[in-house]
Amino acid sequence: MKVLVTGGAGFIGANFVHQTVRERPDAQVTVLDALTYAGDRSSLDGVAGRIELVEGSIADAPLVDRLVGESDLVVHFAAESHNDNSLDDPSPFVQTNLVGTFTLLEAVRRHAVRFHHISTDEVYGDLSLDTPDRFTPETPYNPSSPYSATKAGSDLLVRAWVRSFGVQATISNCSNNYGPYQHIEKFIPRQITNLIDGVRPRLYGAGLNVRDWIHVEDHNSAVWTIIEKGQVGETYLIGADGETSNLDVVRTLLEIFGRDADDFDHVTDRPGHDLRYAIDASRLRTELGWSPRYTDFRAGLQATVEWYRSNDSWWRPAKAATEAKYAASGQ
Numbered sequence: 001m002k003v004l005v006t007g008g009a010g011f012i013g014a015n016f017v018h019q020t021v022r023e024r025p026d027a028q029v030t031v032l033d034a035l036t037y038a039g040d041r042s043s044l045d046g047v048a049g050r051i052e053l054v055e056g057s058i059a060d061a062p063l064v065d066r067l068v069g070e071s072d073l074v075v076h077f078a079a080e081s082h083n084d085n086s087l088d089d090p091s092p093f094v095q096t097n098l099v100g101t102f103t104l105l106e107a108v109r110r111h112a113v114r115f116h117h118i119s120t121d122e123v124y125g126d127l128s129l130d131t132p133d134r135f136t137p138e139t140p141y142n143p144s145s146p147y148s149a150t151k152a153g154s155d156l157l158v159r160a161w162v163r164s165f166g167v168q169a170t171i172s173n174c175s176n177n178y179g180p181y182q183h184i185e186k187f188i189p190r191q192i193t194n195l196i197d198g199v200r201p202r203l204y205g206a207g208l209n210v211r212d213w214i215h216v217e218d219h220n221s222a223v224w225t226i227i228e229k230g231q232v233g234e235t236y237l238i239g240a241d242g243e244t245s246n247l248d249v250v251r252t253l254l255e256i257f258g259r260d261a262d263d264f265d266h267v268t269d270r271p272g273h274d275l276r277y278a279i280d281a282s283r284l285r286t287e288l289g290w291s292p293r294y295t296d297f298r299a300g301l302q303a304t305v306e307w308y309r310s311n312d313s314w315w316r317p318a319k320a321a322t323e324a325k326y327a328a329s330g331q
């Protein structure tokens, strides 16, 4: 089977490629990635001889048409993915997340190729802190940031292409991922690499916001489950019951590093900061029989800390510039 993975040099996509090469020797993987600041060729070093990496944009229609035409399956991870960046400059988010997804959809329509679209729980907006409510596939879309609005728009394009043109697509909306190869602009790797450098973690606002953490390997095993067992045209929510406040994440990291529980700083909050995300993944568990393997969040964090400790050369080159950008906005 020929699999085209968009965004395969980014965090989740690279982990997907490693997992696929490891567990599915029959899969022939091609990665299409623009190698933006978030994409790193070296994230694929371990599988370099086993895959093809094409540097290019998902909004490049002739290139996309050729690559899709040579594939049996497209797994679409490529996106501009960071909320804070979307507040500084939304334009690449519109170009990649909307125009790029549209370009892929037109190509899978022409070539009748199976498509899986990777999306986020952020399309549903946020939940209050004091209810047991969780997102379900029926929750109305209500995105808050330019990032989540463009992801919501891309999901709706996929749904329209399924209904209007019979495109064979599935969609998954996953909660916050953590694990190896995550860019250090994101919350967990930013704090881990700060702690490695002896710098205090930075908590936006009071730190009471809640995210529903899932290990990236569990996200990707769920994606394969949906590709193989999911119903075309359907949306599946992916989550592993990992609700944790940002404050508790920072306290756990401080404990892993043997630092004092209050050894962190509160910094300027994110404008429009979503309060809480929580996923009800019962459809994925009961209908498709999926379950997560990383059920101990502290153990998953500890393993992730070890990965960043052992892979200084992977993240170090981006650290100073990433922190300078945060410092400019008081974060």
Ligand code: NAD
Residues within 6 Å of the ligand: 006, 007, 008, 009, 010, 011, 012, 013, 032, 033, 034, 035, 036, 037, 038, 039, 040, 056, 057, 058, 059, 076, 077, 078, 079, 080, 081, 082, 095, 096, 100, 118, 119, 120, 121, 151, 173, 174, 175, 176, 177, 178, 182, 183
């Ligand atoms: P990332 O920012 O680490 O990686 C994105 C990759 O896409 C990079 O390799 C980048 O070079 C590539 N890319 C960007 N623009 C491109 C373009 N125009 N053409 C081709 N490649 C391009 O992102 P991630 O965290 O790995 O997220 C992957 C997907 O998963 C995204 O669609 C995101 O919305 C979704 N998602 C992420 C999370 C999370 O917690 N990180 C949770 C749920 C869903």
Ligand code: TDX
Residues within 6 Å of the ligand: 081, 082, 083, 084, 119, 120, 121, 122, 175, 176, 177, 185, 186, 187, 188, 190, 202, 203, 204, 205, 207, 209, 210, 211, 246, 270
């Ligand atoms: O330094 C920080 N301090 C802090 O308190 C950073 C970078 C973040 N935060 C907070 C903001 C959020 O409440 O931590 C939480 C997580 O922040 P991010 O890592 O930026 O993730 P989030 O905004 O929740 O979005 C992530 O999950 C959903 C991904 O980046 C998205 O791509 C995905 O769709």
